Amino acid sequence: MPAGAAAPVTAAVDLFLNAVAAERAGRTGEAEIRFRAAVEAWPRSAAAWRGLAVVQHRLGRSSEAADSMRKARALDAVASASVAATLLFHGDDRRAHRLLMRALAADPGCLKAHWLMGNLRARLGDREGSVAH
Numbered sequence: 001m002p003a004g005a006a007a008p009v010t011a012a013v014d015l016f017l018n019a020v021a022a023e024r025a026g027r028t029g030e031a032e033i034r035f036r037a038a039v040e041a042w043p044r045s046a047a048a049w050r051g052l053a054v055v056q057h058r059l060g061r062s063s064e065a066a067d068s069m070r071k072a073r074a075l076d077a078v079a080s081a082s083v084a085a086t087l088l089f090h091g092d093d094r095r096a097h098r099l100l101m102r103a104l105a106a107d108p109g110c111l112k113a114h115w116l117m118g119n120l121r122a123r124l125g126d127r128e129g130s131v132a133h
Helices: 005-026 026-040 044-060 062-089 092-105 111-123 127-132
Strands: none
Touching: 005 026, 005 044, 005 062, 005 127, 062 092, 062 127, 092 111, 111 127
């Protein structure tokens, strides 16, 4: 790993932690600025998007909060589907199914979760269920 490669991640984590601290201290406006910086630096962080959604909601910006929460749920869904893929590889169909159901509940449009669920259903002999995904 090149020298300083971890620096962007560390900076993004610091931005996130500072946003959380501002939110906990009741400095909602500051927290929003810091969460925005965190999602810019770390756009695949579901936690940062969720934090931004919370402060947007507290500031009365429900539409923006809903958009931020959708992004957080989509990221959560992809993460759950990724773990499910590993479980499927190791033959743990029951836990993979549970995670895929969670992913699809969080984001019904998660293509990875649909693809994996289709494969799981096919493996279990459920042709109709497989085609539905």
